[in-house]
Amino acid sequence: MIRVSNLTKRYGNNVAVDGISFGIRKGEIVGFLGPNGAGKTTTMRILTSFLAPDEGTVVVAGFDVFKEPLEIRKRIGYLPENAPLYLDMGVLDYLNFIAEIRDIPAGERWMRIKKIADLCGLNNVLKRDIYELSKGYRQRLCLAQALIHNPDILILDEPTAGLDPNQIIEIRELIKEIGREKTVILSSHILSEVSATCGRVLIINEGKIVASGTPEELSNTATRKEKIYINLKGQKESIETKLQSMSGIASFRIIEENGGELLKYVIESDGDTNLSEALFHMAVDNKWVLTELRKERASLEDIFLQLTIGER
Numbered sequence: 513m514i515r516v517s518n519l520t521k522r523y524g525n526n527v528a529v530d531g532i533s534f535g536i537r538k539g540e541i542v543g544f545l546g547p548n549g550a551g552k553t554t555t556m557r558i559l560t561s562f563l564a565p566d567e568g569t570v571v572v573a574g575f576d577v578f579k580e581p582l583e584i585r586k587r588i589g590y591l592p593e594n595a596p597l598y599l600d601m602g603v604l605d606y607l608n609f610i611a612e613i614r615d616i617p618a619g620e621r622w623m624r625i626k627k628i629a630d631l632c633g634l635n636n637v638l639k640r641d642i643y644e645l646s647k648g649y650r651q652r653l654c655l656a657q658a659l660i661h662n663p664d665i666l667i668l669d670e671p672t673a674g675l676d677p678n679q680i681i682e683i684r685e686l687i688k689e690i691g692r693e694k695t696v697i698l699s700s701h702i703l704s705e706v707s708a709t710c711g712r713v714l715i716i717n718e719g720k721i722v723a724s725g726t727p728e729e730l731s732n733t734a735t736r737k738e739k740i741y742i743n744l745k746g747q748k749e750s751i752e753t754k755l756q757s758m759s760g761i762a763s764f765r766i767i768e769e770n771g772g773e774l775l776k777y778v779i780e781s782d783g784d785t786n787l788s789e790a791l792f793h794m795a796v797d798n799k800w801v802l803t804e805l806r807k808e809r810a811s812l813e814d815i816f817l818q819l820t821i822g823e824r
């Protein structure tokens with residue numbers, strides 16, 4: 513449904529999107545996950561043909577985004593980060609207005625609005641003015657405007673930003689419901705958001721895709737690595753020489769030194785070795801007293817942080 517190849521966008525010297533490529537199949541719900549400034553909005557604006565890239569190609573439903581932007585806009589519903597609402601309009605008037613500019617024939621408009629209002633749970637606010645609506649209802653209305661022309665693809669930029677926890681759950685459920693029939697891309701800087709809603713996640717950092725997969729796949733990659741907290745009584749230099757020469761250790765760091773007696777380390781495994789036993793034997797063989805050995809698995813949150821802010 514969407515094929516992005518080698519996409520690059522610069523703002524002056526700042527490379528906002530740096531040669532990214534990915535594909536999205538029909539019916540997928542895909543999350544763009546990355547910290548603020550990662551390049552998510554820029555990518556979405558290019559996909560929706562609001563912004564031209566410096567390099568690369570984007571093909572949506574068989575159409576080139578830059579050669580046939582009108583065909584693209586017919587097939588895409590877009591919810592930008594700051595939702596486009598006219599606060600002094602009535603809800604129904606607004607939906608009518610959007611249906612009109614989307615070229616929906618006058619005779620079909622009411623049916624279409626009715627269907628979308630049902631789907632987005634707007635029936636009991638159709639007669640209200642937009643300024644009276646809560647933020648949750650405003651977001652539903654924004655989703656409705658993005659869906660009114662029945663697009664195959666929905667692109668949502670930070671769809672739950674600024675909502676309270678109940679509203680977030682409602683909007684997530686709504687997105688999942690919509691995702692049964694449509695291809696959906698949503699962006700977020702919140703990990704739990706994408707893992708709750710999306711079948712696949714692309715992690716973006718500094719304009720590049722740094723990881724991709726289902727939330728489970730990313731989680732499995734993350735959990736192979738383990739952190740081990742170990743407390744030892746022994747001579748610091750010999751302990752550290754041993755740790756340096758041991759295989760399976762990606763890094764180690766001293767976290768507490770109690771007057772030179774008790775030494776506390778945090779050790780990170782390279783992901784493939786079971787380190788606990790090796791560390792235990794190391795202590796016994798060297799007659800170091802081992803007072804604690806505790807394992808902590810890296811969470812999906814850890815892998816996201818490692819990928820997007822480097823070493824922790």
Ligand code: ADP
Pocket residue numbers: 523526527528546547548549550551552553554555
């Ligand atoms: P995200 O949506 O992931 O927060 P953006 O795509 O908005 O990231 O921004 C990516 C980078 O591009 C940031 O460094 C941002 O400051 C820069 N940027 C975005 N829009 C503009 C613009 N219109 N002019 C100049 N720089 C921009």
